[in-house]
Amino acid sequence: xxxxxxxxxxxxxPVSYExxxxxxxxxxxxxxxxxxxxxxxxxxxxxxxVYTSKDWPSDGDPSGFPGLLPFxxxxxxxxxxxxxxxxxxxxxxEPAEANKAILEDLEHGxxxxxxxxxxAARAGLDADAGEAxxxxxxxxxxAYNSGDLDKILNGVHLDIAPIAVNAGATFMPAxxxxxxxxxxxxxxxxxxxxxxxxxxxxxxxSDGQLPIPIxxxxxxxxxxxxxxxxxxxxxxxxxxxxxxxxxxxATSTQDLAFAIAxxxxxxxxxxxxxxxxxxxxxxxxxxxxxxxxxxxxxxxxRALRKMWAKVLTTIGCSETAxxxxxxxxxxxxxxxxxxxxWVNLLRNTVCCFAGAVGGADSITxxxxxxAIGPSDEFxxxxxxxxxxxxxxxxxxxxxxxGSWSVSLTSSRNELGPCSNQSRGAAAWLVPSRMVGLPNKSxxxxxxxxxxxxxxxxxxxxxxxxxxxxxxxS
Numbered sequence: 001x002x003x004x005x006x007x008x009x010x011x012x013x014p015v016s017y018e019x020x021x022x023x024x025x026x027x028x029x030x031x032x033x034x035x036x037x038x039x040x041x042x043x044x045x046x047x048x049x050v051y052t053s054k055d056w057p058s059d060g061d062p063s064g065f066p067g068l069l070p071f072x073x074x075x076x077x078x079x080x081x082x083x084x085x086x087x088x089x090x091x092x093x094e095p096a097e098a099n100k101a102i103l104e105d106l107e108h109g110x111x112x113x114x115x116x117x118x119x120a121a122r123a124g125l126d127a128d129a130g131e132a133x134x135x136x137x138x139x140x141x142x143a144y145n146s147g148d149l150d151k152i153l154n155g156v157h158l159d160i161a162p163i164a165v166n167a168g169a170t171f172m173p174a175x176x177x178x179x180x181x182x183x184x185x186x187x188x189x190x191x192x193x194x195x196x197x198x199x200x201x202x203x204x205x206s207d208g209q210l211p212i213p214i215x216x217x218x219x220x221x222x223x224x225x226x227x228x229x230x231x232x233x234x235x236x237x238x239x240x241x242x243x244x245x246x247x248x249x250a251t252s253t254q255d256l257a258f259a260i261a262x263x264x265x266x267x268x269x270x271x272x273x274x275x276x277x278x279x280x281x282x283x284x285x286x287x288x289x290x291x292x293x294x295x296x297x298x299x300x301x302r303a304l305r306k307m308w309a310k311v312l313t314t315i316g317c318s319e320t321a322x323x324x325x326x327x328x329x330x331x332x333x334x335x336x337x338x339x340x341x342w343v344n345l346l347r348n349t350v351c352c353f354a355g356a357v358g359g360a361d362s363i364t365x366x367x368x369x370x371a372i373g374p375s376d377e378f379x380x381x382x383x384x385x386x387x388x389x390x391x392x393x394x395x396x397x398x399x400x401x402g403s404w405s406v407s408l409t410s411s412r413n414e415l416g417p418c419s420n421q422s423r424g425a426a427a428w429l430v431p432s433r434m435v436g437l438p439n440k441s442x443x444x445x446x447x448x449x450x451x452x453x454x455x456x457x458x459x460x461x462x463x464x465x466x467x468x469x470x471x472x473s
Contacts (some may be wrong), residue, residue: 017052041296043253083391084355085362087164087328088383091116092374093137095151103155105380109388112162112362114195115152116140122168122203124211140166146180159187164195169210171198172220175237182232189232195285197239198224201262206244221266222273225283229275236326238266241287247333252300259286260307267315281312281321289332292347294354301327301358329355330364336371344368349386356390363387 025033039047048055088110092098102113118140120132127136127144136142143149153163158181167174175196182192200217204210210217221238228237242250242259250258263284270280286304290297309322331351336344345368355363365387367379375383 017050017054020050042251084360084387085111085162086384086387086391087112087114087362087364088380089114089116089166089330089364091118091140093118093140093142095142095148097374098141098152099154101377101380102153104377105384106156106161108381109384112164113153113156114164114166114364115143116166117168117170117174118142120144121174122170122207124170124173143177146177146184149177149181150184153181158182158185158194159191162193162195164197166197168207169200169203169212169217171196171200171203172224175224179232190234192232192235194232194235195239196224196228196235196237197241197285198237199239199241201265202239202241202244218266218269219273222269222275225270225280226273226275228283229279236285237283238270239285239287239328240266243287243289243333246289252296252303255288256300256304256307259288259304260311263308264311267311277312277315277317278321281317282324285326285328287328287330289330289334290351290354290358291332291335292350294350294357297351297354298358301329301355301360305359326361327359328362328364329358329360331366333371336366338371341368341372344371345382345386348383349390352387352390356387 021033024037028036034046037049041047086109088102088105090098090102090105090113092101098115105113116139118136119138120127120129120135121140121142121144123132123135125132125135127142141152143152156163163178165171165174165178175198178194178196182189182194198221200210200214200221204214204217212220225237228235240259240263242255242262245258246255263286266284267277267280270283271277275283286308288301288304290300305325305327308325312322312325329351331348335347335351344366348366348368352363352365365383367375367383369375369379
């Protein structure tokens with residue numbers, strides 16, 4: 001029996017960083033410390049093997065408090081004490097099958113639904129059109145009219161479960177279909193919570209073209225935002241999705257730079273249309289993809305919120321506008337595999353964990369077979385349970401689990417300045433497409449690294465920015 005209290009720490013004297021460093025360098029036997037133990041990320045940030053309080057002095061509490069500027073620790077005063085919005089994306093082409101999957105998800109814990117329309121609908125084509133023969137039922141649900149949308153959402157309480165529509169360049173007619181269904185079901189406009197997800201720049205980069213000139217697309221987006229502010233105040237009309245850049249190989253700093261540059265471009269379009277800055281900011285939702293490097297992913301999410309808060313403060317937005325910023329997170333397609341897809345279950349768990357700790361407002365849990373095709377019931381079941389376990393059993397939302405990490409806080413604050421340098425070059429995103437700026441930024445060789453893989457360069461080559469960039473090749 002131990003008669004006295006066990007105090008292991010008392011048996012070892014404190015060791016300073018300098019003493020530890022000297023001991024390590026002795027063990028390295030002449031090998032440079034920086035070469036052996038310091039890792040440099042693609043963003044050019046040095047990851048040290050050990051962090052101490054000297055690496056991030058807490059005097060003055062520069063990270064702030066949750067729900068207060070600079071919102072690095074989240075936008076809610078109490079954090080996500082009750083959890084986060086669990087959003088599931090549905091893209092089964094058959095309306096009846098999509099409806100069955102949606103009802104099953106909502107009955108088992110999913111709190112909101114995102115509908116991705118098929119390639120024909122996103123191109124503005126009807127299923128009967130000849131051009132739609134190869135696009136219909138591809139990469140999304142077939143919804144071409146209000147009747148189709150009614151079948152897909154049959155039995156869904158639209159006053160309880162928010163619906164988001166991903167229609168690419170055809171965001172205006174898709175929003176009209178959703179509004180028509182809301183009115184048909186007599187949902188109170190003052191309490192309806194939907195997302196129309198207008199993202200003309202994202203659609204242009206992803207699809208390579210728009211059915212109308214970009215300036216007209218921005219005007220349509222601004223008209224939709226103005227109408228939404230007036231008629232459906234709890235809904236959002238614009239989404240800034242950097243997935244096209246991210247999946248083409250963009251680093252975290254480039255991802256942040258294009259997110260902020262796109263959002264600023266949208267703010268400019270909205271304010272020029274006569275919308276006040278607070279209302280304009282409330283209409284913008286961010287969607288970002290994260291990988292399995294969860295410390296870097298958490299830092300990216302916190303840096304995004306902090307950078308956007310700085311933009312809003314600079315243009316005169318109130319603190320309430322910054323608190324209303326909504327960030328949606330999903331697993332990156334870069335980390336999902338078609339072969340041996342069971343490993344995707346682990347990778348998606350890491351991505352959801354990073355989103356939760358990073359303060360995401362909405363998390364999309366990706367089924368393990370998503371890279372293969374439409375997910376089956378078992379895969380969706382596992383995806384639902386992943387976020388449910390994180391929330392209900394691991395209780396991640398109960399406290400800010402990243403605020404005490406010196407490594408995480410240091411990475412977050414280094415991402416910001418790096419992203420600001422990239423954003424300075426991309427400050428005018430629309431004109432920059434004419435000179436291929438995103439292409440040059442994303443496909444350029446990282447410092448001290450090999451060139452990006454060929455498949456990443458080819459993926460980005462499908463974007464319209466490279467069509468213009470050919471002039472410089």
